[in-house]
Amino acid sequence: MDLKDLYRDVIVDHNKNPRNFGRLEPADLHADGHNPLCGDQLSVTVNMAGDRIADIRFDGSGCAISVASASLMTEAVRGKTLTEFASLHARVHELLTQHDSSIDPVSLGKLGALSGVREFPARVKCASLCWHTLQAALQHETNAISTE
Amino acid sequence: MNAATQSVIEQVGTRSVSSIRADFPILHQQVNGHPLVYLDNAASSQHPQVVIDAISQYYQKNHANIHRGVHTLSQRATDQFEGAREEVRRFINAGCSKEVIFTRGTTEAINLVAESFLRPRLQPGDEILISALEHHANIVPWQHVCQHTGAVLKVIPITQAGEVDFTAFESLIGPRTKLLALAHVSNALGTVVPVENFIAAARKAGVPVLLDGAQAIPHSVVDVQKLDCDFYCFSAHKLCGPTGIGVLYGREALLQAMPPWQGGGDMILTVSFEKTTYNQLPWKFEAGTPHIAGAIGLGAALRYLNSLGMQNIAAYEQQLLAYATRQLSKVEGLRIIGTAPHKAAVVSFVTKNIHPHDLGTILDTEGVAIRTGHHCAMPVMSFYGIPATARASFAFYNTFAEIDRLVAALHHAQNVMG
Incomplete structure (x- = not known):
């Protein structure tokens, strides 16, 4: 286990300076996510233009992996259609959880920096919380999302 | 430096x-x-190796189900299991080994008291007093009995340093208080609660006291008679012993009056479809085949700790x-x-x-x-x-x-x- 696989420069940077941090007001869509294991809490607000994510913000508190993952996600999904989001979410999920994944991290751009997370099984939930939360927002689910 | x-x-x-x-x-x-x-x-x-050895020796040489067996292995296993109970009695200075109930751990011990001792005594509006320091195991079982009985959970606040506020406690304990359940040592902060003061005040008010001793017993001498508490709960695995085994100490008179919690083998004297009579203490509260190796491992752990x-x-x-x-x-x-x-x-x-x-x-x-x-x-x-x-x-x-x-x-x- 090499720590630098987990805390890559991109991750450290996005943790210290999260992008798109805050809340959209008003927002078309909103969902809260919670990881009871470590107390991570985040909320995602989204404005849509048709079926496209026009704008997105997140806020909350959590470990470096959850904050950086959320920050990277907001950059990656802005402008994406719901179908494109679903496909990206599936690929990120595979990258985070499957050791034999054939996905080239480079093809995911900055999100590829999350590929080290799968070597640290206890931390996968930290990285995936924001994605589950955004999915819930896009599906108009109003209940808080929990990783447990 | x-x-x-x-x-x-x-x-x-x-x-x-x-x-x-x-x-x-x-x-x-x-x-x-x-x-x-x-x-x-x-x-x-x-x-320590002596605990690992005690468990593996039991499995290698002495394993059989305990109680009622007339064959040699069953008698050996029974002797070792009951011997461990006596080790526990000595370790916490309980008055007699009837007061030592084996459970799966602290959590089960607290649940046993919640369901068997407290729940039948509660009326709507009665109060259970805990502190803001508690582990979830000393919160949730009381919430359960509150939900079923209409009793109310009252919480003694803590200070910024993480101490249970005694003055607030004195104002919270009252005629409706039916139990005080306190951590002896906080698992999250390490605070040693001066339980002696709380117990003395509870005694005066006629309120029974349960102590969650999971974090205290590995670090100090615990004497339940000197503490004068009614129930003391702890787990073996924080004491260099195995997981899946723990202890409820209870004052004999209270345990005698309590109904069995779980039904099954070992906790009965006679069973017919018309009527079942229950076993005596401590077995009344030990339904089913217990964690025999666990108790033996706990006994070995206590001997080791005593040697230090x-x-x-x-x-x-x-x-x-x-x-x-x-x-x-x-x-x-x-x-x-x-x-x-x-x-x-x-x-x-x-x-x-x-x-x-x-x-x-x-x-x-x-x-x-x-x-x-x-x-x-x-x-x-x-x-x-x-x-x-x-x-x-x-x-x-x-x-x-x-x-x-x-x-x-x-x-x-x-x-x-x-």
Whole structure:
């Protein structure tokens, strides 16, 4: 286990300076996510233009992996259609959880920096919380999302 | 100054800590390329070889189901199992072994008292008193009985240092209070609660007292008669014993009056479809085949701890606590959560820029095992307005050099996270 696989420069940077941090007001869509294991809490607000994510913000508190993952996600999904989001979410999920994944991290751009997370099984939930939360927002689910 | 540069005598009574460490095989391994530093003892402690041997000897030579068996192995197993009960009785100085009920752990012991002792006594509006320091195991069982009976859970607040507020307690205890359930030592903060004062006040008010002793019994001499509590609960696995076994001590008169909690084999005298008569104490509360090897392992653990002396263990652990508190306080941006003057060897802390969860991962890559999170005490975290802490918890087999390793790993974490 090499720590630098987990805390890559991109991750450290996005943790210290999260992008798109805050809340959209008003927002078309909103969902809260919670990881009871470590107390991570985040909320995602989204404005849509048709079926496209026009704008997105997140806020909350959590470990470096959850904050950086959320920050990277907001950059990656802005402008994406719901179908494109679903496909990206599936690929990120595979990258985070499957050791034999054939996905080239480079093809995911900055999100590829999350590929080290799968070597640290206890931390996968930290990285995936924001994605589950955004999915819930896009599906108009109003209940808080929990990783447990 | 670190341990290497000061003349520290690491000694538990007459034994050197290095010789004690030789008793614990698990401590001698590399984790992620570094010698293991195990500082998660409040979650679960490690086992000396004598405990591992007692369990494997039982399985290799003596295993059979206990009680009622007339064959040799069953008698041996019964003798060992009941012998362990007697070891527990001596260890906590209970009046008789009938007062020692084996459970799966502290949690089950508390649930037993909640369901069998308290629930039948509760009327709507009655009150159960706990503190804001409690582990979830000493909160949720009471919430259950409240839901079923209309009783109310009252919570004694804590101070900023993490002490249970005695003045507030005095105003909360009253004619409707049907039980006081208190942690003897806080698992999240390490606070030693001066339970003697609380028990004395509860006695005066005629309120029975349950102590959650899970975190106290590994670090101190516990004498249930001297404490004068009604129930005392603890788990073997925090005492160098196996998981899946624990103890409920209860005052005999109370246990006698309580109905059985779970039904099944071993807890009965006679069964017919018309009527069942129950076994006597302690077996009335031990339905089904128990964790025989667990009890035997616990007995061996208690003999081991007695050979070191709980007083000696407590004295050495206080030295570890003082050194850890001093060294951790020097780490820039680190804040210790829980600063009661009287603590067990537990240090909970947060750092300015690094989330506890990241600390836990980074320390692990340096071979240092600590716990991070809410420690099953979410109300304590809420009180301090934090989601989680990092917690280093020490046992008598830890060394000053290991505390230096912890501090060095924290500096490393600060470098990694920029």
